[in-house]
Amino acid sequence: MSSQLDFEFLIDTFFVALSGVPIALLITVVAMTIALPLGFLLALTRINRLPILSQFSSVYVSFVRGTPVIVQIFIIYNSVPILLEEIFQKYDVGMKVYDVNPIWYAFIVFSLNTTAILIEVFRSAISTVSKGQLEAAMAVGLTTLQAFRRIIIPQTLVVALPNICTATVNLIKATSLGYAMSLHEITLRAQVAANPGYNYVEAYIDIFLVYLIICSLVEFLFKLYEKRLSKYKLVIA
Amino acid sequence: ADEASSDSGVRKIKVAYDQASKPISWLDENGNATGYDVEVMKLVDELLPDYEFEYVGTTNEDLLIGVTQGKYHVGVKNAFWTEERTKKFIYPEEFLGLSSTGLVLKKENEHIKTLEQFASENMTLAPIAANNAQYTVIDEYNKANPDNPVKLQAGDAFSVDVIQWVNEGRVDGGVSIEGPFEKQVLAEDGPYHNLVDEVVYNEFAVIKTWPLFNKEEQKFADAYDEAIKKLKEDKKLNELMKQFYGRDLFEVLEKVER
Amino acid sequence: MLQIKNIHKSFGKNQILKGVDVQIEKGDVTVILGPSGSGKTTFLRCINFLERADEGEIKVDNIETSFNKARKKDILAIRKKTAFVFQNYSLFNNKTALGNVTEGLVVGRKIPKAKAIEIGKQALDKVGLSDKYDAYPSQLSGGQQQRVGIARAIAVNPDIILFDEPTSALDPELVGEVLEVMRTLANEGKTMLVVTHEMSFARDVANKVIFMDDGVIVEEGTPDEIFAAPKEVRTQQFLKRILRD
Amino acid sequence: MLQIKNIHKSFGKNQILKGVDVQIEKGDVTVILGPSGSGKTTFLRCINFLERADEGEIKVDNIETSFNKARKKDILAIRKKTAFVFQNYSLFNNKTALGNVTEGLVVGRKIPKAKAIEIGKQALDKVGLSDKYDAYPSQLSGGQQQRVGIARAIAVNPDIILFDEPTSALDPELVGEVLEVMRTLANEGKTMLVVTHEMSFARDVANKVIFMDDGVIVEEGTPDEIFAAPKEVRTQQFLKRILRD
């Protein structure tokens, strides 16, 4: 890339962008905390074809996975408050809908999305663990819950981890869509800084660097964990 | 990119424009570039036989990066002038257009005419896209009035429907430029004409807008200056302004501060 | 101790178990013989609810229920009273040999970890795996895996042990040893239900032999009755071929 | 036919094979005996390059190479001349019984599909699985799976068959049948290397018995020599315990 980069701006804005990391990570952590168990459970309902739940989860998955997050944000951000406002007025709830911190919307949207992704991740991973493992666990007197926690999930995780990692990294990047809700995360901060001088090239370099750093860190942690979990495994050489 | 000239000596110029900024510039249903900024550039093109313009529709960010990088030679996006921006782009001598900026308010708040008033009544403002010129205007006001700032929030152009938000009471006011308000609310066939008695537009500033030239396009920028001067003398721009904004802003030119 | 009545089980259209009744008293060592595919494994699996039988009743100790109606609580209770040695080992892939053995103790039966490890090591020692505590299943030979499976079953000290061909992957030397372990268990009064092809074990240790074919019990009796004077033609055939060697 | 010299193999620090030499002539039926964990499976796996031995040479027919230097081409050629019956069956999960058997014919050896199916069915018939052509491994009993594994090996009509405990999961009746199949193969002049605990098979069919322990060959000879007059103390011990039954 040619032209004069404004290095001073580049460096200053790097830290501006960096200051958006906590909010991005907060959303990521909250969404993951909700989505991991929920995704696993719903994956089971799909595998077991539990009547109502599995239909519900498949409709849910197809919608949430299928439509752009930005559209979901838009719809939720624009219609939920209107609906709530009407309800609040009707029942005289003394709360202002529009005072709700937009981060709550972010939590909801991103949790719903990540859950849908993880359902599929887990569905494929669970199917790689042989049935005998569950049977053996139950035969030594573990409850189903214990069997899953101690035997099935650890083996499932090994297969799922690379894809959970992808999902996490995607989630961190997707939090940038929070700008649509005025969430001051990484991208928005950098763009705001870029506007007065139109330093967009520098801003995007900073955005790039910040995401690269946090995402590779996250990826590194995942790799470590994967190694630890999979030490029992012999893979096709 | 300078070598892009063809054998005939006519140089191809890529004009980038914001394709979703009606009525300033947009890509219409038939896939043609139009809007005030674009139409002005078309007139400029006619006056410059050595240049041939090609219009590239794109987004704000890409326009800015593309012009910086020389992929596009010039860009129009209702851009305001700031000192810092002159480091990145060539601003020509002559401005391209004028933009009326104002507050969209509920009818009951009609009395608020300035940002000072708005700020002192402690009202909330709809988020403004960070790459939007209006953001800069408010931001500059805030820097100038640190003891009485407007509550400024960056957001997204598409997720914020200013008129709706104000009408719903989700915010007390929003910044808008006159053209869209005119077309949405005041026009008989406007999508929000039903709100014509609910919301008002109070102008607080008229601002010059500029085309942005790539740093190496000084010669082209000079040629532009020549052409646009002529267009202004011929009152061509006044007509376009009426056509796209429904009002000739040149009437208030002497009051324009920047 | 264990009583099963009229158990039926089909896979799709294939009826595998066609009404089997078994009654086992405390301290009994019952051997099930039968050709491949006759439903022996399926029978054991149904007892432990690893497979849901379609019909029939089961009574273990004081727990009495029917196969198709049994509730979670009953199933768990029955599983806690039994242990299962799988034909294909089914070790926990993600646990070491010792982990495999202690899992049921620590988690299933809430025995303190230190104590569980002690019991686990003893069980592994009993099957001759003192040097493989920390090996994962993928690092064990077939016979070693099978022995871990046996150790896992005996470690939980169940009322009844269900063995599904516990010596199939073992060399004769070890077969001897493992049968010795089982003999000891028998002498300790442990109740066992064993699918096996080891005639000598059946003859010496069992006090009851069941011959199964095609989903029904063809004949049952004491080892002497079955081996010396089988009544049914099918049993005679089966034994003739085996004992020829 | 098959000659192996000085094969060494370690897993990490554990030396499993410590210099084994074996020489097998065409038509030989060689039985490998030995306690669990002595390295029998590892030895067979190394011959088939499923495990890379650290050291040693191998000669199969006219192919001669060393274990650590063998090229892809040699390995494939050796594998085409051999077949392997796995201790834990290792059937293709995604293929039916018939698919398991024909895979090596159609893909590995380019035999026309129709012909392959014919051969495959014959092989399955031979091991008594005429009614299970279309069953997937997960729908087969342990013994049935093992028999599919055997059918899969004999179907490709290899020069040498490596058997790793081919009868471990079978009931005695079937053991007899499978051993009969192997006996037939032996009579047809097939070369076989068999890890087994079936003494009767070793005695009747083998013309050579190798006793392995702890990664070395302790003793080898004709069945008569080994069973009637073992020289080594370790062999005597092992046999004594086995033959007691």
Added chain:
Amino acid sequence: MEKYFDASYLWGAFPMLIPYLKVTFWVVILTVLFGTLLGFMLAAMKVGNSKIARKIANGYTTVLRCTPSIVLLFLVYYGVPALISNIGIDINDWDKIFFVVLTFTLQFGAIMSEVIRSAYESIDKGQFEAAVSVGLSNKQAYWRIVVPQAFVVALPNFGNALLELMKEGSLAYTIGLIDVMGKANLIIAGNYNSHALEIYIAISIIYWILSIAIEQFFSLLEKLFSKGKQVIKSV
């Protein structure tokens, strides 16, 4: 609510949006094709024996996965022509779809490489061994025995990646390539940013239908390929 919501905008949007699906489809199809190939190559490098290849593939995955799509798009749109102009070819004027597909291919490859690797590693080693032992070459063993089983494991994650791609494709709009999502934005802009909700609902209905169709196709594939598989059912 009626005051804000005007369904005629919703219905009116469909005929305008649907023609632009073509662009979405092209971007997705080309990207899936090239990206999956790239993913295979990277996955092979990751599980192969060469340490250097593994390092390269892992590094590539890290960087590409961690780069926000929009940044990558700019890098490709501006960086690649700059690089190529060094050898005297000007590709600045190439169709924008080229840069979009290139961007997503680079990224999709990285994601698919992890999908493929995890699926591959989940298949028991014995399957491969059994295949080579009956005389299949390594390649045949992979393609006939390992890959079909790994494929089933990969499918749901492949579906995730595909749907993700379909949606991300709308980023093409950033550089002015207009797909359905881009068109939706233009329609909204054409209405002076009003009635965006109706347009967005229309676009989500279109995407939803697409995603259902894709899912149906995938579950069909899954059924087809998971014969003989027994999965865990919690009793």
